[in-house]
Amino acid sequence: MMAPAAINLGVKLHVLAEADDVSVTTAARYTVGDYTDYDTLAAFADTVDVVTFDHEHVPTQHLQRLQDAGVPLAPGPGALVYAQDKLVMRRKMAELGLPQPNWRAVSSVDELLAAAQDIGYPVVLKTPRGGYDGKGVWVLNSPKEAQEAEVWFNGDHEALLVEAKVNFRSELSAQIARSTTGETKAYPVVETIQTDGVADIVKAPAPALKDETAHSAQQAAETIANSIGVTGMLAVELFHTPETAAGFMINELAMRPHNTGHWTQDGALTSQFEQHVRAVLGLPLGATDPIAPYTVMKNYLGAENHDLYGAFPAAMRKYPHAKIHAYGKSVRPGRKIGHVNVLATNGDLDAALAAAIDAAEIIRHGRTDS
Amino acid sequence: MMAPAAINLGVKLHVLAEADDVSVTTAARYTVGDYTDYDTLAAFADTVDVVTFDHEHVPTQHLQRLQDAGVPLAPGPGALVYAQDKLVMRRKMAELGLPQPNWRAVSSVDELLAAAQDIGYPVVLKTPRGGYDGKGVWVLNSPKEAQEAEVWFNGDHEALLVEAKVNFRSELSAQIARSTTGETKAYPVVETIQTDGVADIVKAPAPALKDETAHSAQQAAETIANSIGVTGMLAVELFHTPETAAGFMINELAMRPHNTGHWTQDGALTSQFEQHVRAVLGLPLGATDPIAPYTVMKNYLGAENHDLYGAFPAAMRKYPHAKIHAYGKSVRPGRKIGHVNVLATNGDLDAALAAAIDAAEIIRHGRTDS
Numbered sequence: 001m002m003a004p005a006a007i008n009l010g011v012k013l014h015v016l017a018e019a020d021d022v023s024v025t026t027a028a029r030y031t032v033g034d035y036t037d038y039d040t041l042a043a044f045a046d047t048v049d050v051v052t053f054d055h056e057h058v059p060t061q062h063l064q065r066l067q068d069a070g071v072p073l074a075p076g077p078g079a080l081v082y083a084q085d086k087l088v089m090r091r092k093m094a095e096l097g098l099p100q101p102n103w104r105a106v107s108s109v110d111e112l113l114a115a116a117q118d119i120g121y122p123v124v125l126k127t128p129r130g131g132y133d134g135k136g137v138w139v140l141n142s143p144k145e146a147q148e149a150e151v152w153f154n155g156d157h158e159a160l161l162v163e164a165k166v167n168f169r170s171e172l173s174a175q176i177a178r179s180t181t182g183e184t185k186a187y188p189v190v191e192t193i194q195t196d197g198v199a200d201i202v203k204a205p206a207p208a209l210k211d212e213t214a215h216s217a218q219q220a221a222e223t224i225a226n227s228i229g230v231t232g233m234l235a236v237e238l239f240h241t242p243e244t245a246a247g248f249m250i251n252e253l254a255m256r257p258h259n260t261g262h263w264t265q266d267g268a269l270t271s272q273f274e275q276h277v278r279a280v281l282g283l284p285l286g287a288t289d290p291i292a293p294y295t296v297m298k299n300y301l302g303a304e305n306h307d308l309y310g311a312f313p314a315a316m317r318k319y320p321h322a323k324i325h326a327y328g329k330s331v332r333p334g335r336k337i338g339h340v341n342v343l344a345t346n347g348d349l350d351a352a353l354a355a356a357i358d359a360a361e362i363i364r365h366g367r368t369d370s
Numbered sequence: 371m372m373a374p375a376a377i378n379l380g381v382k383l384h385v386l387a388e389a390d391d392v393s394v395t396t397a398a399r400y401t402v403g404d405y406t407d408y409d410t411l412a413a414f415a416d417t418v419d420v421v422t423f424d425h426e427h428v429p430t431q432h433l434q435r436l437q438d439a440g441v442p443l444a445p446g447p448g449a450l451v452y453a454q455d456k457l458v459m460r461r462k463m464a465e466l467g468l469p470q471p472n473w474r475a476v477s478s479v480d481e482l483l484a485a486a487q488d489i490g491y492p493v494v495l496k497t498p499r500g501g502y503d504g505k506g507v508w509v510l511n512s513p514k515e516a517q518e519a520e521v522w523f524n525g526d527h528e529a530l531l532v533e534a535k536v537n538f539r540s541e542l543s544a545q546i547a548r549s550t551t552g553e554t555k556a557y558p559v560v561e562t563i564q565t566d567g568v569a570d571i572v573k574a575p576a577p578a579l580k581d582e583t584a585h586s587a588q589q590a591a592e593t594i595a596n597s598i599g600v601t602g603m604l605a606v607e608l609f610h611t612p613e614t615a616a617g618f619m620i621n622e623l624a625m626r627p628h629n630t631g632h633w634t635q636d637g638a639l640t641s642q643f644e645q646h647v648r649a650v651l652g653l654p655l656g657a658t659d660p661i662a663p664y665t666v667m668k669n670y671l672g673a674e675n676h677d678l679y680g681a682f683p684a685a686m687r688k689y690p691h692a693k694i695h696a697y698g699k700s701v702r703p704g705r706k707i708g709h710v711n712v713l714a715t716n717g718d719l720d721a722a723l724a725a726a727i728d729a730a731e732i733i734r735h736g737r738t739d740s
Binding site: 001003004005007008009010012265269270278282283284285286287289291292308309312313316317320321323324325326327328338343345 | 371373374375377378379380382635639640648652653654655656657659661662678679682683686687690691693694695696697698708713715
């Protein structure tokens with residue numbers, strides 16, 4: 001999704017893609033290769049002026065080695081590690097004094113049991129690395145369930161992260177861009193509705209959020225971006241906890257254009273993708289103003305309909321205002337394959353939400369009846 | 371510029387490009403070839419589901435032959451000829467009873483002199499084919515000047531078009547999309563300011579236009595689109611003549627996404643490029659509502675600054691709200707190499723216009739002082 005932004009600015013992209021990656025169908029230039037192989041990365045880096053990312057799974061040690069070899073990385077490994085490793089992130093948030101759930105690093109079931117007792121059940125056990133979209137996350141409701149987590153202490157990780165399961169009112173995302181020049185620009189804080197660990201719906205801006213809390217979440221995002229030296233887009237995923245002093249707690253970080261920012265493609269003056277391109281090239285950042293009172297984003301995941309294109313007419317006919325995005329990926333159950341944005345230009349959030357959900361469901365299930 | 375729209379919809383583009391064409395840097399798949407060579411066209415057509423165009427210079431006889439061979443063309447040669455041949459177009463507008471300047475087909479200087487006498491000087495002499503951006507157009511103010519036009523009657527054209535030089539208040543453009551299914555959707559009528567034959571500035575919607583005239587121009591565009599069977603985007607370029615009954619006269623037709631519609635990339639719910647893709651694929655058309663009270667488009671043509679990218683920081687820093695578009699073309703004096711869109715979200719057209727002009731000039735001249 002960075003390609004349209006790059007094309008509009010006349011910037012050339014070269015994509016290192018997995019074989020079954022959508023980028024192959026959309027970027028001017030691509031190389032198919034394994035991002036966990038150092039030599040592949042180094043050869044690719046030789047062909048570009050700056051390297052950036054659309055996921056966080058490139059091994060930190062490879063990034064460090066590339067950086068030591070003089071390759072401009074945006075963000076660099078020193079920043080990216082906070083999105084790659086949840087324990088490193090928790091330690092940093094604590095150091096910055098930012099609000100977060102009670103947490104511990106645990107290396108054995110005994111340590112887990114002691115920590116969970118201290119934190120109070122239910123707790124959430126997480127692998128520090130490799131988890132995303134709800135993977136690598138285990139909710140433990142009792143010592144009995146904690147005992148069953150023994151299988152996770154298998155030597156893949158030095159320690160696991162255990163933290164309080166926060167009783168939140170909703171989930172939020174505070175996105176900020178930080179340029180290589182140090183300039184930052186925050187987007188409005190949005191509400192995200194997670195389904196099976198995926199940000200399924202986004203309401204932008206978050207409709208039931210105090211200005212004070214939104215502002216303070218944006219400030220937290222700026223503190224993080226500056227402290228860890230982010231370049232590009234940073235998403236700070238938050239729990240909305242109005243009963244706490246700050247009103248929010250930090251959940252996770254993502255250091256790239258993020259699912260919770262897809263609404264900006266149609267709903268903000270500068271999309272997160274254009275902003276990311278600007279930031280990693282050291283260009284001045286664009287205005288982040290929303291275009292409509294509200295914009296809604298609804299994902300569609302792979303389901304029984306494999307002919308998405310065949311379902312477009314029904315969705316487009318019913319919702320001429322909907323902005324339908326398809327990633328050109330093959331359909332697999334549960335895979336993120338597209339999303340729908342709807343602008344509530346008249347301020348009617350509920351109507352926009354209903355339209356986005358229905359349009360996405362028409363495509364997902366191949367409905368032609370509407 | 372169709373590429374971002376196609377990418378967002380998950381539609382694959384294959385571009386037949388000239389060697390020095392921007393498409394080469396932006397489309398997933400391209401073939402470099404000569405669009406005036408039938409075999410090149412036929413081989414290219416074999417690789418795609420539907421063929422469309424971003425200019426009107428593919429020879430009509432080649433298009434006819436491709437169509438006869440069963441290649442889906444959108445638009446087809448039967449429609450495209452009205453954008454390719456100004457005499458054919460004038461005859462059709464007359465047949466449809468649509469308002470246009472007084473005109474004649476002339477095959478010799480003697481016929482030209484008689485027609486100009488009849489129409490009244492000044493007149494405009496045009497080659498029916500091959501002219502664009504002010505090329506192939508000659509304003510004649512007197513019989514003496516008409517006499518000098520003898521050189522144009524050189525056998526390249528069976529006849530030339532001579533027409534009244536209209537004393538217009540402004541120039542307008544009425545864009546409409548028509549799908550292969552026959553569905554049409556009109557965009558707001560815009561005002562265009564032409565410089566040296568190029569639509570240099572667009573104000574959308576046209577600020578000093580009666581609703582009645584705008585509506586009637588949209589109806590004329592719909593009549594044309596349906597009568598000649600357009601598929602894709604049609605731009606009807608108009609003279610605004612408030613003293614006439616209709617309030618406008620038809621100048622020219624363009625049958626593709628058009629310079630006067632670039633404002634829609636950022637200023638309308640559905641851009642002309644997405645609309646064109648939808649139309650040629652037979653998908654339902656998108657809403658054409660403007661996003662802001664006004665949007666301004668300002669072209670930048672090639673000038674002394676060849677390092678456009680180097681000028682981006684100054685323009686972006688001064689105008690974080692400006693949407694800068696660069697075509698990735700090499701800079702040649704007078705060549706269209708990019709444009710700037712500015713949304714007047716607060717309704718202040720003059721401020722948006724000033725910002726768009728200044729941002730474009732910073733890039734064009736490589737100013738870094740601001």
